[in-house]
């Protein structure tokens with residue numbers, strides 16, 4: 399596990415853009431695992447800028463997002479499909495058909511999750527997985543629990559995650575209680591993992607993920623066992639290390 403600390407959140411997130419652009423330049427048909435939330439927004443802005451400047455070409459890239467809220471269609475402004483189109487895909491030369499987000503409206507989430515995992519396998523696996531970090535140490539929506547769940551699965555969101563994500567909705571009552579998420583299996587199978595964590599609210603989770611025991615109570619701690627994982631942090635998020 400490599401730790402890089404930057405002065406600001408923007409710098410940490412933009413460093414992720416350089417890693418993604420390098421990956422895509424080295425392998426134009428890269429399979430990228432992508433994240434939503436606040437942390438990757440400056441990264442996506444930098445990728446848009448680099449694409450506009452002709453520095454990186456997404457025309458052959460395939461993407462699989464980590465997660466989606468159960469019950470929200472891709473047209474819902476709070477859905478992760480909407481977020482990805484709005485924050486990245488609509489502004490770069492990617493083939494939209496090659497971008498994937500789990501289906502939050504599936505009738506059978508076990509079958510939907512298995513098909514999502516299988517699609518990633520068929521695509522050759524993830525070359526690079528981008529992650530944010532929950533205040534409770536979650537990655538994707540793999541919430542604190544008793545086990546690491548390998549397959550893509552539906553999950554009940556924890557109170558802490560609902561609280562944290564209320565800022566994106568009109569009220570706490572509007573935050574969906576369930577989501578579908580890539581499991582720890584596909585994340586750990588990614589050839590490279592890049593995690594962005596910024597702000598004081600992430601400091602404890604960063605500490606526990608990096609210095610604590612490997613435990614499903616802090617799902618990100620599993621990354622201690624990944625062979626090529628980089629944490630990109632700002633000073634606040636790194637303050638307890």
Ligand code: F6R
Nearest residue numbers: 433434435436437530531532538
């Ligand atoms: C998003 C995701 C989540 C977020 C995490 C941090 O697709 O899977 O794990 O990365 O909740 O969110 P922010 O960046 O908004 O603090």
